[in-house]
Amino acid sequence: MSETTMQRGTDPATAALLALDAKVNAPIYTSLPLVATRAQDVWIWDLAGKRYLDMMSAYSAVSFGHAHPRLLAALTDQAGRLSVTSRAMHSDQLAPFLATLVEMTGQARALPMNSGAEAVETAIKAVRKWGHTVKGIPDDQAEIIVFDGNFHGRTTTIVSFSSHPEYRAGFGPLTPGFVSVPFGDIAAVRRAITPRTCAVLIEPIQGEGGVIVPPAGFLKALRALCDTENVMLVADEIQTGLGRTGAMLACDHEGIRPDAVCLGKALGGGFLPVSAVVGSEALMSVFHPGDHGSTFGGNALAARVGHEALQVLRDERLCDRAQTSGALLTALLREAAHPAIADIRGKGLMIGVQFADGIDAEAVCHALMAAGIITKVTHHATIRLSPPLTIDADTLRWAAGVLLQVLDHFTAA
Numbered sequence: 484m485s486e487t488t489m490q491r492g493t494d495p496a497t498a499a500l501l502a503l504d505a506k507v508n509a510p511i512y513t514s515l516p517l518v519a520t521r522a523q524d525v526w527i528w529d530l531a532g533k534r535y536l537d538m539m540s541a542y543s544a545v546s547f548g549h550a551h552p553r554l555l556a557a558l559t560d561q562a563g564r565l566s567v568t569s570r571a572m573h574s575d576q577l578a579p580f581l582a583t584l585v586e587m588t589g590q591a592r593a594l595p596m597n598s599g600a601e602a603v604e605t606a607i608k609a610v611r612k613w614g615h616t617v618k619g620i621p622d623d624q625a626e627i628i629v630f631d632g633n634f635h636g637r638t639t640t641i642v643s644f645s646s647h648p649e650y651r652a653g654f655g656p657l658t659p660g661f662v663s664v665p666f667g668d669i670a671a672v673r674r675a676i677t678p679r680t681c682a683v684l685i686e687p688i689q690g691e692g693g694v695i696v697p698p699a700g701f702l703k704a705l706r707a708l709c710d711t712e713n714v715m716l717v718a719d720e721i722q723t724g725l726g727r728t729g730a731m732l733a734c735d736h737e738g739i740r741p742d743a744v745c746l747g748k749a750l751g752g753g754f755l756p757v758s759a760v761v762g763s764e765a766l767m768s769v770f771h772p773g774d775h776g777s778t779f780g781g782n783a784l785a786a787r788v789g790h791e792a793l794q795v796l797r798d799e800r801l802c803d804r805a806q807t808s809g810a811l812l813t814a815l816l817r818e819a820a821h822p823a824i825a826d827i828r829g830k831g832l833m834i835g836v837q838f839a840d841g842i843d844a845e846a847v848c849h850a851l852m853a854a855g856i857i858t859k860v861t862h863h864a865t866i867r868l869s870p871p872l873t874i875d876a877d878t879l880r881w882a883a884g885v886l887l888q889v890l891d892h893f894t895a896a
């Protein structure tokens with residue numbers, strides 16, 4: 484970020500905070516020059532008291548809105564009772580949480596972790612061990628097929644198969660055992676399968692990659708191919724899961740059940756890092772005591788909040804609301820047929836708006852911020868419109884109007 488952008492905060496408190504951050508924070512992000520201090524439902528306030536509509540929801544981590552009253556109550560109640568014990572003992576919170584989780588996802592067992600990347604790492608360990616012990620792939624030979632443009636997190640193993648050079652550069656030696664093929668290309672997956680293939684790992688909609696939706700029928704074809712070839716299908720639904728796309732899981736749109744699903748982000752109710760792999764008995768039973776673990780994974784506080792989050796999702800019919808709200812927002816933008824908009828993609832409230840050539844998407848985000856809307860750019864000159872699923876129709880209409888107005892300035896210029 485340039486110095487001038489950094490200094491744009493006019494009030495002294497904001498300027499001081501941005502200056503301190505620039506000095507002590509490891510410079511891994513180009514954040515908007517906004518210092519958030521409070522948030523409620525779909526709104527965030529900055530230090531100067533200005534209110535913004537949150538159109539990012541922390542990449543779905545805040546899908547239920549900021550400080551959801553039921554989730555806040557569960558968090559504070561549980562924090563005063565029991566939070567962290569380690570898995571050296573059981574808690575009265577974990578098994579009930581996982582029972583609801585496997586029931587709502589149609590899977591057999593769940594393995595709780597904290598961050599999304601840890602859930603993906605867990606799935607990688609599971610399918611490799613399955614490949615070795617069940618499929619009979621020689622040890623150290625298992626291959627996992629992934630997709631160009633993927634995003635699965637930032638650990639060394641996960642960035643090893645990223646197709647974004649900047650995610651990998653300088654972080655080697657990288658982890659082998661991954662083969663990347665074009666997203667949505669079933670023939671390419673078929674060609675890439677060998678007797679050493681243990682799994683295919685896919686985001687049902689690529690989020691970071693630019694909100695890319697695969698061709699209709701692709702997930703179904705992938706499921707059939709994996710069945711024929713005795714290959715595990717792992718869906719990374721860390722961003723797409725838990726109602727974001729208008730269904731419990733994005734895979735539900737094609738009626739397929741993966742062998743394992745990675746969940747995270749929204750699972751923490753907007754309060755905590757809570758992730759999990761939910762999977763079939765055949766896959767999850769490869770794990771034995773000592774194989775894997777996490778000090779904080781599945782702690783009582785995380786389990787209570789995660790459990791409440793699942794109940795809020797169900798009780799507030801947030802899948803249906805994401806479906807309806809996403810259709811409304813998409814229709815408002817499509818009807819406007821704005822010359823600055825080249826493409827609108829997505830499902831439910833996971834929407835990407837790609838701009839026409841020559842429109843600076845970063846500059847649009849800064850103009851939107853000035854107009855009271857927060858969002859960020861993904862790849863391919865695309866911004867995300869992914870508000871909390873709790874957003875109402877009037878707020879969506881307001882947001883669409885503001886976006887179109889802001890874009891007028893860009894086309895006029």
Ligand SMILES: *Cc1c(COP(=O)(O)O)cnc(C)c1O
Pocket residue numbers: 542597598599600601603634635636637686690691719720721722723747748
């Ligand atoms: C965010 C994300 C991850 C990584 O989750 P972290 O909690 O940041 O580690 C993995 N996969 C997908 C699809 C994501 O969107």
